[in-house]
Amino acid sequence: MMPNTVLLVDDEPVFNFITENLLKRINLAKEVYSVFNGKEAMKLLQDAFAGVRNIPSHIFLDLNMPVMNGFSFLEEFNKLPPDQRDDIKIIVVSSSQNPLDIAKAKSYGIEDYISKPLSPDVLKQILA
Template sequence: MSQLQSACIVDDDPIHLFGMKILMKRLDFSDEVLVFQNGQEAIDGLLDRLGAGKPLPLVIFLDLNMPIKDGWGFLDDFVKIPHHNRERVTIYVVSSSIHPLDQERAKKYEVVGNYIIKPVNEQELKQILVGKD
């Protein structure tokens, strides 16, 4: 049994995805890792899951800079999902942007647990697991 049943990564950068998967596997982060390339894909996928009666992943790693629908767009849509399950979800913004405006903006969303500046390291992931215990 992994620490979490399900986690999700929304990012279009294959290198980052590659790295995240390695790190998460090392920590046995979750049984399942959902991956979406952009915000729109993620919203659609999650809604599909809810439709299929599956629970939402408890942790979502969200990139900001993506085509079609960026991280902000995803956040705006996600908070509107009408499901009680959503309230248990913590979203971690994972971005290469060190711009303070981006961090401030992200913290305005209640659902956002933290803002993680790339690259992500093991310690940070461990920290998340502690919080989710």
């Protein structure tokens, strides 16, 4: 099953650009949204739940971002009604290998925690 929609949440435009192109090139996503912080991600999700956009099947989430970081996003995401969030898989993609960050992220029920940069093999493992 190919995921229809992936949401990239990262404040590095280069990461978003490269990952979006990679996902499309290896045919793992039909649609990719990119936002630069958790606040923009929550707005996009609200639009998706309202029918304005497709609801992402997967969210690739950075932890260290301005405005609203990854942990604050996870906090807000987990307040959503279960029927809205249950089918969305969140994968934290971070340069942090701090065991405390990893444990904290996993406590929010994320699907996986992986290190930057993303490779085609890692993306295939997660999305295929």
